[in-house]
Amino acid sequence: MRLESPGLTTDLDLLRLQGSTVTDHGDHLVVRTEANPTFWWGNFVLVPTAAHADEVDRWVARFEEEFPDAQHRAVAFAHDGGDTDAWAARGWDVEGDVDLATTELPTAADAADGIQLRVLTSDDDWEQSAQVGARDTPEEQRDPRLVFERRRVTAQRGLVDSGRAQWFGAFDGDRLVARLGIVRLGDLARYQDVVTLESHRRRGLAGALVRAAGEWAFDDPAIGRLVIVAEDGGPAIGLYQRAGFAEVARHVGVSKPPPDAA
Structure with a gap:
């Protein structure tokens, strides 16, 4: 199946x-991650x-057939486009995503004074990354969310260890306050998990990390x-366009x- 996105x-x-x-x-794909069954996407x-x-019932049934034990849909x-209102009317959350790309090194201002940018290396760095991922989770859901985030971290560290990827963090002292990853995939490099803690937003950290990761990706001449x-509609689009x-x-x-x- 060919996808344009x-x-x-x-x-x-x-x-x-x-x-x-x-x-x-043929007319759809089924994506399955057995190592992390609570990973919705x-x-x-x-x-x-x-x-x-007219296809809502069909795709709901298809999902439930493939994932009978899933705690999500x-x-x-x-x-x-299309008729997403039909899904919203049944109580489903609808989220639109925008793909953005560049063939040039991203431009960005320097990070705020006192902030160190570096790659994630230690067990503590990666545990902090999991904690950042669970930052806004209600207390009663925090434990299962941390299980999910730690599983993701394990997979991300595997990508780094393979040489395909790197994860970068912005540290305020010893505290991780922003992070993202980037993975080389043939002639493309894909950013992952761009997050900045609310306490440190609007200080140029995301932009500085995007540039640092872009520099790492373009070190490989195959990346175009x-x-x-x-x-x-989110605030990140403007940052990336700038x-x-x-x-x-x-x-x-x-x-x-x-x-x-x-």
Whole structure:
């Protein structure tokens, strides 16, 4: 199945590298991550069209057939537009994503004084990264969220150890306050998990990390384009555009916990 979105194609490449399986059923893909069953966007159905109102029941049933024990529901559509209102009317969350890309090194101001940028190396660095990932989780959901984040960290460290990837952090003293990853995939490099703690936003940290990661990616002469994905309408898009990225594609994901967990 051919996908035009570099965000989705690199998502699938990254998932495969981390042990996920992607099964092509002709008119849709099934993505499965057995090592992390609570990873919603590692266990989902991907449809290569926009959403259609008359197909809601079909894709819900298809997901439930493939993932009968899942504690979530997740379906991705490779094109934006369509009738996402039909999903929202049934209580599903609808999230649009924008793929942005550049062939040039991103521009960015220097990070704030007192902040150190460096790669994540130690067990403590990676544990802090997991904690940052769980930063906004309600207390009653924090333990399972940390299990999920630590599983992701294990997969990310595997990518770093393979030489394909690097994770960068911004540290205020010994405290990790922002982080992101970047993975080389053929002639593309894909950014991952760009997060800045609320206490340290609007200080140039994300932009500085984006540039540092871009420098690392372009050290490989095979890399010709950097790809990053941002939430449609979110504040990150402006940051990336100011750094030199331009929109190249859009797509949509719909998700929902199962009825007995809502």
